[in-house]
Amino acid sequence: MVAPPDNNVLWARALHVSHNGSPALTGVSVEVREGEILAVGGPRGCGKTTLLQCLSGQLVPQQGEVWFNSTPVHTMGPLVRERLRRDRFGWIDPEPALVPELTAWENVALPLMLRKVPNRPARKAASEWLERLDIGACARKRPHALLQAERQRVAIARALVTEPTVLFADEPTAPLHRADRAQVLRTLTTAARSHGITVVLATHDAEVATLADRTVQLLDGRRVNSLRMPGPSSGLLAAPAAAATPAGPSAEGTACSLSV
Numbered sequence: 470m471v472a473p474p475d476n477n478v479l480w481a482r483a484l485h486v487s488h489n490g491s492p493a494l495t496g497v498s499v500e501v502r503e504g505e506i507l508a509v510g511g512p513r514g515c516g517k518t519t520l521l522q523c524l525s526g527q528l529v530p531q532q533g534e535v536w537f538n539s540t541p542v543h544t545m546g547p548l549v550r551e552r553l554r555r556d557r558f559g560w561i562d563p564e565p566a567l568v569p570e571l572t573a574w575e576n577v578a579l580p581l582m583l584r585k586v587p588n589r590p591a592r593k594a595a596s597e598w599l600e601r602l603d604i605g606a607c608a609r610k611r612p613h614a615l616l617q618a619e620r621q622r623v624a625i626a627r628a629l630v631t632e633p634t635v636l637f638a639d640e641p642t643a644p645l646h647r648a649d650r651a652q653v654l655r656t657l658t659t660a661a662r663s664h665g666i667t668v669v670l671a672t673h674d675a676e677v678a679t680l681a682d683r684t685v686q687l688l689d690g691r692r693v694n695s696l697r698m699p700g701p702s703s704g705l706l707a708a709p710a711a712a713a714t715p716a717g718p719s720a721e722g723t724a725c726s727l728s729v
């Protein structure tokens with residue numbers, strides 16, 4: 470086992486995962502540099518979620534290695550991986566899973582309270598993140614009183630409030646309208662950049678990927694290319710290349726879920 474280069478916050482090598490015998494990742498390698506916004510693109514079912522689950526320590530690959538800041542994640546026990554996810558990573562799902570009984574600010578403050586941050590600073594941090602995501606006015610509302618785009622912003626604020634080292638966003642704007650999608654994504658990436666948070670963003674939407682620094686493309690569980698974007702403000706996405714990289718055999722395994 471050889472440690473990866475120092476400038477990668479995450480580094481995965483030759484990942485093989487199969488779900489109930491059918492291959493989801495076959496020999497995928499990827500590196501994520503500190504502070505970058507990396508999009509993982511590709512059509513539905515190509516393995517984007519599975520890759521994010523492996524990188525975030527939710528899922529242990531049947532073969533291959535995952536390293537976080539020069540520490541092997543694939544050899545960690547479940548409790549250590551859980552602590553790593555809680556302390557260093559944030560996660561955003563396609564559908565915002567908020568606690569219905571709590572107000573927006575309480576939902577956002579929840580991860581801080583779970584870390585025993587006292588009420589007043591937790592509330593202050595939650596309010597600041599809601600402001601940053603342009604939903605300060607919704608702080609006292611409960612999820613049912615919010616629009617879908619507002620709920621997703623609350624979920625994003627909750628994922629960012631702990632200022633994680635890496636934020637994993639799995640199709641974070643999938644259920645939103647086109648206009649909301651662009652705005653929510655722009656707010657997310659701006660907030661992450663200004664706080665030096667590395668983002669790994671799964672999307673099948675080429676437009677969404679234009680906000681990333683780089684795109685890694687998957688197809689049928691294999692990596693097919695890597696694009697460096699012209700810049701977050703260019704609004705342009707280069708056409709995906711189609712040169713396939715070598716892939717290996719598949720393995721077996723199961724997924725598990727991640728809490729905030």
Ligand SMILES: Nc1ncnc2c1ncn2[C@@H]1O[C@H](COP(=O)(O)OP(=O)(O)OP(=O)(O)O)[C@@H](O)[C@H]1O
Binds near residue numbers: 492493517520671
């Ligand atoms: N828990 C599971 N059990 C069985 N098969 C699974 C499971 N999770 C994913 N798969 C299968 O593994 C493959 C890769 O799925 P994955 O969700 O990683 O792809 P994806 O690119 O994120 O897809 P989508 O864009 O639809 O979310 C798909 O064929 C999917 O049906």
